Amino acid sequence: MILIKNGRLIDPKTQFDAVCDLLIEDDKIIEIGENLSAEDAKIIDATGKVIAPGLIDVHVHFREPGQTHKEDIHTGSLAAARGGFTTVVMMANTNPTVSTVETLTEVLESAAREDIHIKSVATITDKFDGQTLTDFESLLKAGAVGFSDDGIPFTDASKVREAMRLAVANDTVLSLHEEDPQLTDVLGINDGAIAHKCGVTGAPTVSEYSMVARDAMLALDTKARVHFQHLSAGESVDVVRFAKSLGANVTAEVTPQHFSITENAILTHNTMAKLNPPLRRESDIAKLIVGLQDGTIDVIATDHAPHTLAEKDQAITKAPSGMTGLETSLSLGLTHLVAPGHLTLMALLEKMTVNPANLYAFDAGYIAVGGPADLVIFDAEKSAVVSNDFASKASNSPFVGETLQGIITHTICDGQIVYQA
Structure with a gap:
């Protein structure tokens, strides 16, 4: 048994917010009260x-599998627990890609050995070829929670529509990475003055929001459940809002890095700030925040993308995009959304608990008697400097050295303490 005393219990699902005690037995919450x-x-x-x-x-x-010099499921789970996460969904761009039941089974067996809940999507197309749809039915039966070719945008609209129809037939969700490669030069850096100062032409916002518009309308036509990953452009928020107003069954996510810092970080952090999609401008951040406030953006997700320091220590045109994000996610939300008054603490947690749970119909993301004993305990007021001593194998973060608000003290999953500061 674990008895948690005198904490401010916040449950976004029921909007409960009060100081009380909570009693855990085995993997369930058995009592809440004073x-x-x-x-x-x-x-x-x-x-x-x-x-x-x-x-x-x-x-x-x-x-x-295939890139475990950057991260593996075990170290990823440690990073997640340290960041307060009890459930995560892995993307499928491994080597080999999660395109077959055999590979999916392999990663899920590895995931089952960890102390948190680790799910996986499968690829929409075989080996990300953009054309050959995978066996949705068999992959769902084997445990896939959805489908994504994250990292490789679809250039063939007819194939996107075919995938959406298959998703409807199998009652599943597609998660889409929207960056038109035909409108992009160097990935990972916003096309504008900063990119030009670095001597490159980057990725313009239109490369994102034009694909969001196309696929939002295809989702409206097919009635598919479509989730737009890591929005970065302000116009993308406008498009998703419009699509929702028409009745499209679409949702959207934003990463903490995209609402926290701008393209200027490239000048101070070099390739540590190279991301796909890239960091944008203050005007984009303003629209992302409005999207979080009005519900256009449903979810905050990290796009945790570990790379080695050697991989990042290359020219801007050669270094891979991405940053390690699980261990700074909550603090970035507290620092850049809650502290300035953009979101209440309740609203921030809604985007990080019940809403992502609803996306995949997980029995998670809420606190109730009889419910799962998956909890995070944190001090929302204390601050700390981000060190490069991550639980992840990687430390590729532009936030190392920054002072952020919020200290996680405990993460509890299935009634067991899986992280304690």
Whole structure:
């Protein structure tokens, strides 16, 4: 048994927000109330801290199989637990890609050995070829929670529509990475003054929002459930809002890095700030924040993308895009959304718990008697400097050295403490 005392319990699903106690037995919450007691229970004093549902990240790269020098499922799970996450969804751009039942089974067997809940999508097309649709039915039966060719945008609209129709037939969701390669030169850096100062032509915002527009309308036509990954352009928010107003069954996510820093970070952090899609401008961040406020953007997801320092220590045109993100995600939200008053703490947690759970119909992301004992406890007021001592194998983050708000003290999954500061 674990008895958590005197914490501010916040449950976005029910909008509950009060100081109380919470009692856990085995993998369930068995009581919520005031002045609870239990013999032989481990006591956690949460005075002055927040008790929230375990965070859920629907977009992580754990690099297994094939790229485990960057990360593997075990180190990825450690990073997730340290960041307060109890459920994550792995993307399928491994080597080999998660395009077959055999590879999916391999990664899920590895994931089952970890202390948090680790799910996986499968690829929409075989080996990301953009043409040959995978066997959705068999992959779903084998445990895939959805489908994504994340990292490789679709250039063939007819194939996107075919995939959407297949998704409808199998009652599943497609997650799409939207960057038109025909409108892009160097990936990972916004096309504009900063890119030109670096001597390159980058990725313009239209490369993103034009594909979002195309696929939002295809989703409207096919009635498919479509999730737009890592929006970065302000116009993309406008497009998703419009598509929702028409009745399209679409959702969208944003990463903490895209609402926290601009393309200027390239000048100070070089390739550590090279991301796909790239960091944009203050005007884009303003629209992303409005999208979070009005519900156009449903989910905050990290796009946790670990790389080695040697891989990042290359020219801007050669270094891979991405950053390690699980261990700074909550703090970035507290620092850049809650502290300035853009979102309430309740609203931030909604984007990181119940909404991502709803995307995949997970029994997670809420706190209730009889519900799963998946929780995070954190001090929302204390600040700390981000060090490069990550639980992840990687430390490729532009936030190393920054002071961020929020200290996670405990992560509990299935009633077990999986991280303690």
